[in-house]
Amino acid sequence: MVQLLFFYFALVVIGLGLRIVTCKNPVHSVLLMLVLFFHMAGFYLLLNAEFLAAVQVIVYAGAILVLYLFVLFLVNLREEVKMSPFIEKGKWLGIVGAVVLFITFLRGVMNFSLGPHGEYTIEKVQQLTHTKAMGEAIYTAYILPFEIAGLILLVAVIGGLALAKKEKKGA
Amino acid sequence: MELLWILIKILIVFAVVMLHVMYATYFERKVIGHMQVRMGPMRVGPHGILQPIADGLKLFFKEDIMPTVADKKVFYAAPLICLISALSAVAVIPFFEGFAIANINIGILYIFAMSSLASYGVVLAGWSSNSKYSFLGGLRSSAQVISYEIAMGLSLVGVMMLSGSLNLTDIVHAQMKSPFKIYLIPQIIGFFVFVIAMFAETNRTPFDLPEAESELVAGYCTEYSGMRFALFFMAEYIGMIVMSCLAVVCFLGGWSGPFDVPGIPFFWFLIKVYFFIFVYYWVRATLPRYRYDQLMALGWKVLIPLALFNIVLTGTIKSMFG
Numbered sequence: 001m002v003q004l005l006f007f008y009f010a011l012v013v014i015g016l017g018l019r020i021v022t023c024k025n026p027v028h029s030v031l032l033m034l035v036l037f038f039h040m041a042g043f044y045l046l047l048n049a050e051f052l053a054a055v056q057v058i059v060y061a062g063a064i065l066v067l068y069l070f071v072l073f074l075v076n077l078r079e080e081v082k083m084s085p086f087i088e089k090g091k092w093l094g095i096v097g098a099v100v101l102f103i104t105f106l107r108g109v110m111n112f113s114l115g116p117h118g119e120y121t122i123e124k125v126q127q128l129t130h131t132k133a134m135g136e137a138i139y140t141a142y143i144l145p146f147e148i149a150g151l152i153l154l155v156a157v158i159g160g161l162a163l164a165k166k167e168k169k170g171a
Numbered sequence: 172m173e174l175l176w177i178l179i180k181i182l183i184v185f186a187v188v189m190l191h192v193m194y195a196t197y198f199e200r201k202v203i204g205h206m207q208v209r210m211g212p213m214r215v216g217p218h219g220i221l222q223p224i225a226d227g228l229k230l231f232f233k234e235d236i237m238p239t240v241a242d243k244k245v246f247y248a249a250p251l252i253c254l255i256s257a258l259s260a261v262a263v264i265p266f267f268e269g270f271a272i273a274n275i276n277i278g279i280l281y282i283f284a285m286s287s288l289a290s291y292g293v294v295l296a297g298w299s300s301n302s303k304y305s306f307l308g309g310l311r312s313s314a315q316v317i318s319y320e321i322a323m324g325l326s327l328v329g330v331m332m333l334s335g336s337l338n339l340t341d342i343v344h345a346q347m348k349s350p351f352k353i354y355l356i357p358q359i360i361g362f363f364v365f366v367i368a369m370f371a372e373t374n375r376t377p378f379d380l381p382e383a384e385s386e387l388v389a390g391y392c393t394e395y396s397g398m399r400f401a402l403f404f405m406a407e408y409i410g411m412i413v414m415s416c417l418a419v420v421c422f423l424g425g426w427s428g429p430f431d432v433p434g435i436p437f438f439w440f441l442i443k444v445y446f447f448i449f450v451y452y453w454v455r456a457t458l459p460r461y462r463y464d465q466l467m468a469l470g471w472k473v474l475i476p477l478a479l480f481n482i483v484l485t486g487t488i489k490s491m492f493g
Contacts, residue, residue: 054280062287
């Protein structure tokens, strides 16, 4: 059952991903992206990570994608603009790059091996509930990276404020 | 067998919610009518009691008009997104002890996720209609919903901290064990922020700018007619019911009451939800509409700081006495 669901999610995610980049209408792309995010949340649910699944939908679908939608509306793109490629003969360069990347990934996947199990087993996470387990891990073992991430976000917030601030007249 | 039971539960809840939506429109017109010294609907049945059925039939048989320049697929999808996201949120609400379609550990977050999805329906409806009024209405609505969602999420963090859970059933149980029996008293700031955000989140007066009739015709649903318009209408009322349920579960102790009513385990839950829905109508009949910049200023400069203060206060008190 779990494997069946996994393959369903994986197939839909890959299919939608392809459709999103080939879709002519950017707003349709955003809509398909929304469906994609829900399937990504499905992966998290399969991993017993219900908190991450909910946050995935709230943050990515509920906030970031809406911002994208706003940007699309602001530039008012009904159909994709056709442009000549930036680099002449860039097509071949692209194909070579893609093949190299594909081989790299393939080798990476072939050499994949399961890492050692941590202290959070499935049973423990289910018993603690995922939210609590994650909170405990973040605020004890990984407090430093968490704080650093917080600081980086704070820098971004202050940067945004500085950019959006109105300049005083006569100053 | 378990699956069958879940299906039966879904059917029951769906029927009950839809019935409530129908009669919520009737009572809205009645309540506002009486507040304005009118009678409200009187013609269909005694005291107009069959009015919602007549309205439903009318909307159902009306011609489905679609603007020629509309984006067809998105135009069709938008009302469905609204309705489905509103209905899915009902799934996690515990109506009485042990009765919720899905008793999941992240109930509150799930409701947030679904309500953030609903803003897509609105903004896409506005965009796909290809009309200025619809578009402006859609943009306003999504900006408003995103802004107030933050305040709403933060206002519930206090409740999560006190109860130590995101599971709605556990939150009710935690309230029963708490000294005041309800979180309304220790979380009064959170409740205040939540109620205001609740009005904004469901696009109701005084925050009904997305469908401000006098300036935007009907906002995002200007170009919709017949059944598709009815879908938006239903989504709005289901949204109101879900938000009222969330307020009852998180702040007013859910299905618990001063005494048990034998045979009707959901008695107190319904009374409390009806009260909130009545408040919606009351506010609509009383208050004028906000201006758009006032709306944004209220959300970002008053409600979010208040909600953050509430979190700090709750945390401090909990760490000192808990």
